[in-house]
C-alpha cells in the first residue's frame with residue numbers, strides 16, 4: 107500500500123514545473139520516465155531523476171512512453187488540445203491517468219476519455235485543480251458534517267495577472283482553449299462545485315475582453331444555481347491590476363510569500379516582447395530544461411495553495427478557507443480550524459491518485475467530475491455569448 111506510483115510525465119512544461127516539488131518529494135510518487143518533443147527538457151529530466159540503480163528514461167513521443175513497461179501511470183501535462191489523444195493512448199496501454207485541467211475542450215472529448223479509461227480498465231483523474239487544496243477539502247468536510255447547516259451562498263473572487271504572463275499563441279485564442287474561462291475557471295468552478303455539493307443546475311454569466319492586444323476572455327462573472335437551492339457568485343479578473351492575494355496576507359497561489367512591491371511586474375515583463383514568437387520564447391525561459399530546476403528542495407511555503415478569497419454562508423455559520431486553515435464565524439464566536447502547514451505542496455493530488463490506483467478508492471476528481479466542471483466553464487462562455495441562462499445536464503455530486 108505504500109509502494110510509490112511509478113509515474114511517466116507527458117509534457118515537461120510550466121504545469122510540470124509547478125507540480126515538480128510535489129512529484130519529486132511525495133513519498134508515494136516516483137518519476138521514472140517522460141515524453142516531450144523538447145530535447146533540453148528530456149536531458150534535464152534524465153539528469154534530475156536517474157538513480158544509480160535505475161536510470162530515468164525520456165522519449166520524444168507519447169507512444170514510446172506508453173510502451174515503457176516500468177511506467178504504471180501517467181501525469182499528462184501537455185497543452186489542452188492534446189489531452190484527449192494522450193489519454194486515449196495511455197488507456198489503450200493500460201496506464202492510469204492524471205490529466206491536467208481543463209480536462210478537454212468539449213463534452214464529447216471528455217466522454218471519449220471516460221470511455222477509453224473504462225475500456226482500458228484504468229483510473230482517470232483530472233488535476234491538479236485548486237479544489238485539491240487542503241483548506242477547500244477541509245471546508246467541504248465541515249459543510250458535509252452538518253455542524254453549520256447547509257451551504258446556501260458561496261462567494262469566490264480572484265484577481266490576478268494571469269493574462270499578462272507570457273503565453274503560447276493558442277493560449278490567447280478561445281477557440282483553441284485560450285483565455286481565463288478554460289484555464290482559470292477550471293480551478294474556481296471546481297472549488298465552488300466541491301463546496302456547493304457538485305450539482306450545478308444553471309449558469310448565468312458575462313465575460314470580459316478588455317484588452318484588444320490580448321484577444322480572449324481576461325475576466326468573467328458568473329451566477330451558479332445548485333440543484334438544492336444554494337447559489338454561488340464567481341468573479342475572476344486576470345488583468346493584472348488589483349491583486350486579491352492582498353486579502354490573504356500576501357501569500358500567493360502556490361502558498362509562497364509574495365512581494366507587494368512587485369506591482370505591475372507581469373506587464374513590465376511582457377513589454378520586452380513584440381511578436382507572438384518572442385512571447386512564446388519568453389514563456390519558454392520559465393520552463394523545465396531552461397529555467398533553474400526546482401528538484402533539490404520544495405520551495406519554502408508560507409501556507410497552503412489557494413485560489414483567492416472564498417466565503418461560504420451556511421445556515422448557522424460563515425466559513426472562510428484560508429492558507430492556514432478554515433475560519434469559522436458562528437453566532438457567538440469565531441475561530442480558526444487550523445491545518446498543519448504543508449511539507450510537500452499539493453500532496454493531496456498524489457494522495458488521491460495513489461489511493462485510487464493502489465486501494466481502489468473512488469477519486470473525487472474523476473473523469474465524470476472533470477467533465478462536469480468543464481460543462482460549467484462552457485456554460486459561462488455560452489451564457490456570455492447569448493445573454494441567457496444555461497441549464498446543465500452532466501453534473502455529478504461531490505462524493
Ligand SMILES: NC(=O)c1ccc[n+]([C@@H]2O[C@H](COP(=O)([O-])OP(=O)(O)OC[C@H]3O[C@@H](n4cnc5c(N)ncnc54)[C@H](O)[C@@H]3O)[C@@H](O)[C@H]2O)c1
Nearest residue numbers: 117118119120121141142143183184185186206207208234
Ligand atoms: N494545475 C495548474 O496549476 C496548471 C498550471 C499551468 C498549466 N496547467 C495545464 O497544463 C497544461 C500545459 O500547460 P503549460 O502551461 O504547462 O504549457 P507549456 O507550453 O509550458 O508546456 C507544455 C509542454 O508540453 C510539451 N508538448 C507539446 N506537445 C507535446 C506532445 N505532443 N507530447 C508531449 N509533450 C508535448 C511542450 O514541449 C512543453 O514542454 C495545460 O492543459 C494547462 O491548462 C495547469
